[in-house]
Amino acid sequence: MFAQRLAQVSASATLKAAAAAEALRRAGHKVVDFTAGEPDFPTPEHVKAAGKAAIDADFTRYTAAAGIPELRDAIATRYKGQYGVDITTAEVLLTAGGKQALFNAALALFDQGDEVITHAPYWPTIPEQVKLVGGKPVIVQTRADEGFAVHPEAIIAAITPKTKAIIINSPCNPTGGLVDEATLTPIVDAAAKRGIWIIVDLCYEQLIYDPVPHNLVKVLFDRHRDRTVIAGSASKSYAMTGWRCGWTIAPKELTAAFNVIQGQTTSNITSITQKAALAAVSGSQDAVTMMLNEYRKRRDNIHAWLTAHPAIKCVKPKGAFYLFPDISGLLGAEGMKSSADFAQALLEKEHVAVTAGEGFDAPGYLRISYAASMEDLREGATRILRFAESLQPARAGASR
Ligand SMILES: Cc1ncc(COP(=O)(O)O)c(C=O)c1O
Structure with missing residues (x-):
């Protein structure tokens, strides 16, 4: 019915993840949303x-x-x-x-x-x-x-x-x-x-x-x-x-x-x-410098908080505002085979929205946007770590 060229093309994974977070928010939950591909600052x-x-x-x-x-x-x-x-x-x-x-x-x-x-x-x-x-x-x-x-x-x-x-x-x-x-x-x-x-x-x-x-x-x-x-x-x-x-x-x-x-x-x-x-x-570029400095602090913090977990490996990003951790060490528990499953379970259990790596041709990874307030980053990191901890006993059980 539609043109052939559309058969090849996929919809945006980031937008899908953001829509799932929005649905939970509308249902009254306090969602920490790390899917945003955009600054949380207002236009100068x-x-x-x-x-x-x-x-x-x-x-x-x-x-x-x-x-x-x-x-x-x-x-x-x-x-x-x-x-x-x-x-x-x-x-x-x-x-x-x-x-x-x-x-x-x-x-x-x-x-x-x-x-x-x-x-x-x-x-x-x-x-x-x-x-x-x-x-x-x-x-x-x-x-x-x-x-x-x-x-x-x-x-x-x-x-x-x-x-x-x-x-x-x-x-x-x-x-x-x-x-x-x-x-x-x-x-x-x-x-x-x-x-x-x-x-x-x-x-x-x-x-x-x-x-x-x-x-x-x-x-x-x-x-x-x-x-x-x-x-x-x-x-x-x-x-x-x-x-x-x-x-x-x-x-x-x-x-x-x-x-x-x-x-x-x-x-x-x-x-x-x-x-x-x-x-x-x-005009003045002061706002650009202010935002850059703020993103740098957030990057340093969220990177340190998440990599405190031994199964979360993460390269420190040099630019942009995304953290891209490898969470493959946490997969396997509770039928969670992929980072897409992980992102879904994290959203359902802890109300933290992240984008799964599959959409970026990187299964086993998550994209976490740190264009979010420090408060949200702290809260989101706490929930992610708690979720990761909850998986450990099941993993140990699974391997016995
Ligand atoms: C790598 C990259 N290039 C280009 C863009 C385009 O952004 P915009 O169309 O808002 O300028 C984006 C937006 O997410 C991006 O991540």
Whole structure:
């Protein structure tokens, strides 16, 4: 009944987990929800004020499909300041979040049967969008005991004559891992030799906790600029998920193609959002620093609390706001075979909502968003540890 392309694509696991938590909440339970893929902070005041001012000034009509030039230029200026690269207005296009940025790239670049390499554990939207346009995701696994490091040789080994693009996500959702400059360089060189596109999802670029060399934009621009797409977003950096603002930075011919796609589908992103995002990108960055510092404290605490349990192993994330513990040591008890079973039982027994690793191509893991108050993190950690403890006697019994 529906188009064939939908047969390949799965719904978002994160949204499903959030919906299950919401159902319990509506039934009157105090749920601790760690499924959120978004900041718990409000949008900064000066950003909200710019949005309100846009409404009052009747800035409520269509804009150019690619967005207002002031914001495109402000993004170029921010990248110049942050990465030392020169970008023209014609290379920037505004999208309804990083999601549309990546989807524009998929629509403009991938034909039926094209292979697109990415690394796992991944944010599910990345491979699902590839499938939606008829491409074939080629997945290169990374390992927790190596800090989820992406090995350039593994990516390069996955290249075939059908490879059209390589998608890198750094900081990575769900692992919090980073791809540093030294890792990216050989990948870029191999791609440049073969004319393969590199798409970098930098949606969490302002959320990096440790001083890792992460000027991926410069590496790409120096070596492979004519086949590079950067997907950026105001969502996580500026606590603006609901405003829907992202962008692509890509060669001007490809940006023109994005403009055609967007012009025939969604047109411009909300005019009001554009004014708010302009204030976010070009105004004070104090709120960004405040949020980063707060996430760092939360990361340190939740990581320490959970890893106090001997069966919970967890790499300390370097970026984004997710903890990605390996809980496979707790499986086996009470018919709980998978992390999906674990997440379900944790929700039912302790009313803690987490996202199971299966959705990220990582069975045995859980994704815990620490974009939550310290109070909720403490309470949630207590409940998770209590749940883990409750499994131990059953496990001991099971093994006898
Ligand atoms: C890795 C990654 N990229 C991109 C996005 C897109 O976010 P948005 O469309 O709100 O900019 C997300 C959101 O969760 C994400 O986790």
